[in-house]
Amino acid sequence: MRAVWLTAFGGPEVLVAKETPEPSAGRGEVVVSVFFAGLTFVETQFRASGIGPFGLQPPAVLGNGVGGVVAEVGEGVDPALLGTRVVTATGGSGGYAERVAVDAGAVVPVPEGVPLDTAVALLADGRTALLNLRAVGPVAGQRVLVLAAAGGVGTLLVQLARAAGATVVGAAGGARKGELVRGLGAAEVVDYAEPGWTTDPVDVVFDGVGGELARTAFGLLRPGGRMLSYGLAGGRWSDVTAEEAAARGVTLVTGARPGPGQVRELVVAALAEAAAGRLAPVIGQRFPLAEAAAAHAAIESRATVGKTLLEVR
The missing domain is CATH 3.40.50.720 (NAD(P)-binding Rossmann-like Domain)
Known part of the structure; x- marks a missing residue:
């Protein structure tokens, strides 16, 4: 599969797309076939300086939020999840990729009628x-x-x-x-x-x-x-x-730090608002996965509006 690697801390050019071994679903996990990955300003800051909440060291794959379809389930996971459209946080890494393994409890099904790109734009x-x-x-x-x-x-x-x-x-x-x-x-x-x-x-x-x-x-x-x-x-x-x-x-x-349960409730609530037609994220920019560096540069330029997404499929 293709993934975008943080090869060092520095300018957008340190993000490099290359072939990467595919993840597999461990016990309690699912593998999501990624269609869209969200980008955040915090990720651009971390890429530039190494300062931020992710705790990663190069080489690593950035990306903390994706949307796609469950392609594989691990031991102990309900097989009915296979084929389900979901959004999920990734724990701070792995999102700039065609597939990512995450805890099954982290995935949130996307309501019918809500496009995946909309759902990813609402995830964070x-x-x-x-x-x-x-x-x-x-x-x-x-x-x-x-x-x-x-x-x-x-x-x-x-x-x-x-x-x-x-x-x-x-x-x-x-x-x-x-x-x-x-x-x-x-x-x-x-x-x-x-x-x-x-x-x-x-x-x-x-x-x-x-x-x-x-x-x-x-x-x-x-x-x-x-x-x-x-x-x-x-x-x-x-x-x-x-x-x-x-x-x-x-x-x-002071903004509260939600626990895992509240994070899920908030994501479900945001998706429900979108399904009801009461909340519509602005997706201002889209970049192919391999152009993650250009996406970071655009965010840093302050010229972007709304959400910036990587299109993976």
Whole structure:
């Protein structure tokens, strides 16, 4: 089979596609024939520096989320899973490949009518967006500012917050991204690439950027407001302190770390929302498996919108 290997830490060129032995299903495992693999900004950071949550050393195969069909079941696994369309996390490695072996308990069947690419786009970003919305509490009747609103999680937060009754302000860089965010239901769009960008006061900030943009957004919060930082697309985490928040009467919400059971529940919930037509991920870019390096370069360029996928089959 073909797989994309991280041959060293460095630029996108360290990702190299080559023939690799196929995995087999051990006890309690299944082998998934991969159709789509999801990419994340965190993976590009890890590839570049070795810093991140994956605990891998080159040579290794990156990729933490895939969708496909169960092609093999190991001992102790229900044979009825064979042929089932599923999405699954991989434990942090192995996803940039044509086949991957995972724990059978990790796979989530994809509901009928939900395309596999949609399901993969929701696997990580859908559960993150749902978890974030739950963490800040009810938003009906409130103004919600979404930073990085044209990104994978941001596009979903815009939809979810609007459906929950919020007035959504989407912040994104550039006119193209702004048009996308407005089309998803944002009542207002601001271009945070413009110096001095601002908007009227808000009740909630979802911060997927960090850095100075997060600090500017923090300054827009009304007393009693909440801010949740979940990403660092700008290169560093928000440096807003709890003392600063307390002085202004706002709350810095800490995103929860879900256990395995809750992770599965969140993925199932995101897929159910998609099946019902209430949640639609934006898949902005697709690359063949062998062009994983180009996909990483595109994500790092900040020119991408929504989710980026590798097409494996």
